[in-house]
Amino acid sequence: MQKGLFTLLFTFTLFAAFAQRMPKRELRGAWIATYLNIDWPNRTQTPEAQRAALLTILDHHQATGINVLYIQVRSQCDALYPSNFEPWTADLTGTQGKNPGWDPVQFAIDECHKRGMEFHAWMNPYRAAGNATQLPNFAPNHVTKVHPEWLLSQGNLRVLDPGIPAVRDYVMGVIEDVVSRYDLDGLHFDDYFYPPAAPLGTIPYNDDATYAADPRGFTDRGDWRRDNVNLLVKRVHETVKTLKPWVKFGISPTGIYRNSTNPEIGTNTRGLEHYTTLHADSRKWIQEGWVDYLAPQVYWWIGQPGADYGIVTPWWNNQAYGRHIYIGLAGYKVNDPAQGVNWANPSQIPNQVRMVRSASYPNLYGQAVYNTSSLRSTTRLGFRDSLRNDFYRRPVLLPAMPWRDNEAPAAPSALTATRNADGTTGLAWTPPAATGNPLDEARQFAVYRAETPAIDVAGGAHLVHVTAVGATTFTDTPPVPGNTYFYQVTALDRFHNESTPSNVTDYAGPVVVLPPTQTLVLDAACAATLPDYRSLATVSDDVSPAEAITVAQSPAPGAAVAGTGPVTVSFTATDESGKTTTASFTVTPQDVTPPVVLTRNLTRELKGGTVTITAADIDNGSGDNCGLDLSTLTVSPASFNCTNVGPNPVTLTVRDQSGNVASAVATVTVTGAVPQVAVALGRTDATFTGLPANTIALGYGAQELTLSATDGTSTGSTFAWSPAAGLSSPSDATTRFTPTAPGLYTFTVQATNPNGCTGTASVTVRVLDARCGDLNDKVLVCARNGGNATQVCVDRDAVPALLQKWGTLDGCRPTAQTAAAGRLGDGEDSGAGVLTAAPNPFVNEVTVSFRLPVAQTHAELDVYNGQGQRVSRLYAGAIEAGRTYRFAVAADRLPGRFFVARLVTAGKVYHYKLVKVD
Structure with missing residues (x-):
């Protein structure tokens, strides 16, 4: 009880010290076991169904965040691919040696690469038969049938004897064939070397004859066996490096190298040690650089007595020798009742990943999960969800292997981003030119996204995607729709050496600030040459410097412009990633040349008292460089009447289409007369x-x-x-x-x-x-006798005599100043009190005066002779109330003897008789 409590407290203390790092580079692997159809394929399915099942597995791994798959292609000297060395595996069809009709390895390679995952061919180098009872069902060309002398037997297990040189040659032939024919990313061995210690009651394998035949100076059988394996491992390393220098080679031994309290020898554990039991000296392989990585299968829980994950994993961190250590995780044990309560802890695998990622263990470059079925299971306490949603939520690059290649490819270029209608962003770029050297060529690309142009490429915090092999496009779904994001892309070679980044881009093109509407003065031919307006535009971009932005003008500078219609000029700005923005402004051609006005003179006769002309009558071919607006031609004046008889100046006004105005004068002679x-x-x-x-x-x-x-x-x-x-x-x-x-x-x-x-x-x-008498048959005469005047009513016959004696027919007046001149008509007045004259009669001059009690806006004062003709106008105009108006009239202006002064107002006419005497 106390020991368990101590272990629990130790575990909590241990993980409190593990500050988890979110790496930029990490191996995230998974094994797909084909032996006995552990993970795939189902031997009862058709090839189509097997392919579909594999695609489902690959999609699931991709969604989890897996970037390397170890797919078992040779489990017991058989082949998951067409081979001239070994028969088809029975795991495909149920019958060893039967052709399935397709190449699963090629299919798997292609599909892994489509998903940006590496394909590592997993081989068991020595296992020949996992269960000898099945040997009768093996194909005739299987190595157990062809070379039974190469076998080591222990119980039902049959393995190729590592000590036989011909076995090493045979295994190398198989490896060379696969490496040469397939586009592998890696070659991978598991933990099967020499058989483990024989269980009680089982006869141990016997290699005495092999040892005796080729001891090579070894006196210790264990050292000799380890050397046999070393010879193969070294040879594989050299062969792979020669055939394809970019193919990685690594081994996944069991988790315990050696049990020892001395960390220089091994770990403080009590489990199966592959150094002594399986004769696999994994530490020598990595010390010698024969492998690029070791992936020890640390399939124990943290704090497990005798084989504590928390002890074994740190020890492996110290055995890297400049190479990579990946930790194998026992996903298959999670929530398995047979494994005990500690594997029922949903935090077991997450805590193991945290330890791998701890900054305390810099030589641990990732982890791989055994097996695929456990990752896909729904009964494993959701540890896959922890990987997918937490640890693997952000993509990573694979750890680089500078001892194999440290030269990065050239950078991609011309990165562009386009916002799609569905809110996604489409990225495209140009890969670097091929070099002819597979080690240096870009194979994949890393896509980075940030909210500012300052993208963290070095730290990887902004890494959002690692492409499929050969892909040069990517469609990103931004986390916040509508926000602006910036992107960069780097090129990755086969060892994920990363190039310098491409240009920074976003989906938005450069910003073009247009000049205001421009005017362009047209020449006399109504034409002009379009200037270069680009210097008037302000162009900027949030990712490209100003000097990297090109601006094109359309129509191009120097283009001909004709007429006054507006011209749309467009600027197309292109940043260094090839994104463009086109913006347009208006150029208004300006005609400043006035029209040329030509006129002609006219003669027109009055008809009906008037005559009318039009602008067209006067226009004599007026013109303009850009065209006249004929509807605006005007002539003024255009109408004439009887007062205009004779020559009349008229003005023809012409307006062109731009509003320029010009005028000219012509003469219109109006013929006719005004009656006299x-x-x-x-x-x-x-x-x-x-x-x-x-x-x-x-x-x-x-x-x-x-x-x-x-x-x-x-x-x-x-x-x-x-x-x-x-x-x-x-x-x-x-x-x-x-x-x-x-x-x-x-x-x-x-x-x-x-x-x-x-x-x-x-x-x-x-x-x-002049009628009088009772019957109006007599004549009223003013008879004069000296200074006396008498009004008499006489017969007509008597009138001539009276007239000859200065008599008059218009009666007699008491005085000249007050007498009315005969009887007045309606609306007329004698003028008494209003209109007067003095002296009257007069000789040389008479003064006529009047005064009205009421103001008048207009009144007229005239003098008429005895024939009723006006001989003089004395006044015409407004009258002030109560004011006396006086007008002196010389006698020589009044020919004759008798006159009447007549004052006409708005409501009444006044008369006053004037008499001139010699």
């Missing part, structure tokens, strides 16, 4: 009335006036009078006005000539009512 209208008044009755020509006195003299209009510029004009009331024919040139009521009548005539132009003239007719 005159109105003449006539009387059909010549009776003297003493009244102006535009005045009629109702009741005496002419009772109608003839109004005649003429156009001084055209004889083809038409006329229209307004207002038409009282006129005989308002649309004729001559019309008659026959009034029926007194008042002021203003008529306007409009003349329209053949060009459609119009002109107007106005005349005012004054109608007095």
